[in-house]
Amino acid sequence: MATLISVLTNQFFLIFLAIALGLALGKIKIGNFSLGVSGGIFSGIVIGFIAQTWAKGVQEGELGYSSATSVLKTGVVSNLFFTFFLMLFLVSIGMKVGSGIGAIFKKYGIKFVIIGAMIPVISMIVSLVAYHFVLKGSPSVTEFETIGMFAGAMTSTPAYGTALDAAGHVVSGEALEAASSAISLGYTVAFPIGVLVIVIMISFLPKLFGIDVAAEKAAYELELQSDVSNEKKLKDGPLDFMVLAFVAAIGILIGNIKIPLGSFGEFSLGAAGGILVSALVFSYIGKIGPVNFRMDQKALGTLYQTGLTFFMAVVGLRYGYDVVNSLMGSGLQLAIVAIFVEAIAVLIAFIIGHKVFKINWIILSGAIAGGCTSAPGLGAAISATGSEEPTAGYGAAQPFAILANVLLATLFFNIV
Numbered sequence: 001m002a003t004l005i006s007v008l009t010n011q012f013f014l015i016f017l018a019i020a021l022g023l024a025l026g027k028i029k030i031g032n033f034s035l036g037v038s039g040g041i042f043s044g045i046v047i048g049f050i051a052q053t054w055a056k057g058v059q060e061g062e063l064g065y066s067s068a069t070s071v072l073k074t075g076v077v078s079n080l081f082f083t084f085f086l087m088l089f090l091v092s093i094g095m096k097v098g099s100g101i102g103a104i105f106k107k108y109g110i111k112f113v114i115i116g117a118m119i120p121v122i123s124m125i126v127s128l129v130a131y132h133f134v135l136k137g138s139p140s141v142t143e144f145e146t147i148g149m150f151a152g153a154m155t156s157t158p159a160y161g162t163a164l165d166a167a168g169h170v171v172s173g174e175a176l177e178a179a180s181s182a183i184s185l186g187y188t189v190a191f192p193i194g195v196l197v198i199v200i201m202i203s204f205l206p207k208l209f210g211i212d213v214a215a216e217k218a219a220y221e222l223e224l225q226s227d228v229s230n231e232k233k234l235k236d237g238p239l240d241f242m243v244l245a246f247v248a249a250i251g252i253l254i255g256n257i258k259i260p261l262g263s264f265g266e267f268s269l270g271a272a273g274g275i276l277v278s279a280l281v282f283s284y285i286g287k288i289g290p291v292n293f294r295m296d297q298k299a300l301g302t303l304y305q306t307g308l309t310f311f312m313a314v315v316g317l318r319y320g321y322d323v324v325n326s327l328m329g330s331g332l333q334l335a336i337v338a339i340f341v342e343a344i345a346v347l348i349a350f351i352i353g354h355k356v357f358k359i360n361w362i363i364l365s366g367a368i369a370g371g372c373t374s375a376p377g378l379g380a381a382i383s384a385t386g387s388e389e390p391t392a393g394y395g396a397a398q399p400f401a402i403l404a405n406v407l408l409a410t411l412f413f414n415i416v
Helices: 002-008 011-026 036-057 065-074 079-133 143-153 157-167 174-208 213-228 241-255 270-285 297-328 332-356 361-371 375-385 390-415
Strands: none
Touching: 011 036, 011 297, 036 065, 036 174, 036 297, 036 375, 079 143, 079 213, 079 241, 079 270, 079 297, 079 332, 079 361, 079 375, 079 390, 143 157, 143 174, 143 332, 143 390, 157 174, 157 390, 174 297, 174 332, 174 361, 174 375, 213 361, 213 375, 241 270, 270 390, 297 332, 297 375, 332 361, 361 375, 361 390, 375 390
């Protein structure tokens, strides 16, 4: 029995189980809609919740205690899996689509900046309105839980860190410890909700607004071919892991560059954002001396699909317990508000992007995911559109979303 428990709680077993069930779920079609690879998040949530619920109920000395302890210590699966598969996904997808990013920037550049900054700004406005008219009346919710909830809904670790720092300018001593705990509570409750909301909305928005995804895809491909027709084309080389590793390493360096913003703190892309930017730029450059950054498209496609599939499953496994617990427990009010905080911002960004800016849905879906700084959202966009091109929109919008999140988290206590 002990051996069976050890196998059932093995991290690799849980990951592959979540992938298998998730892909099976993703193949179920309702009309023309299916979850695709995003199904891994939902199967992972169920498995992750069951695993952590079981682990929390095992007492010291009982059968399976060591396995239960391991589950709780790692959060079902190690964060290293989360980081590695995210990086693998981003470097390979960035290298695959980067060749056309120059034409995309020329056409949509400023619009992506607006979309990237708009989503955090609208989310902050909704957070403030919700705090004053809904949350403030609750004795268990203060402005500290609210800013944590905002950062979580935006899935923005930089905003969370900035909020913790900003709280130190408002309170001190024991009050600061309490404030930090409150910010962390809001962030923990809202983060998994933020992941789910963007994944679901990216998948359902085309249906809600009657967008013909196949027609949008065909129109975008025609548009892209026209825009890049005059650019010099390089022949794709074979998949080169040395080059991929180099691009990823440069990306990590870029992501760790911290740009001081004075009283607003500092700005950085983070390792994941840096890797995506690095991959897009090197792929766009194409070749430096004897090194060819353009690689076989099918091989890169297989690589990014592998990274994305594993990443989605790991996201579900790691945050499954928090998602269900927040919806069933004391964090329900914050969780519901977090849904509206992100959903309203995404909906407005979609309407402005598609109806006002006339941005093709294929690229806009990625920009909206970038505005939410959500890699799972990018995965959902790729799955829902059947195209890798949303990555360019994501890479263009995400840096401005990160910057906006940091600035807003810094200003929050001055405007709340």
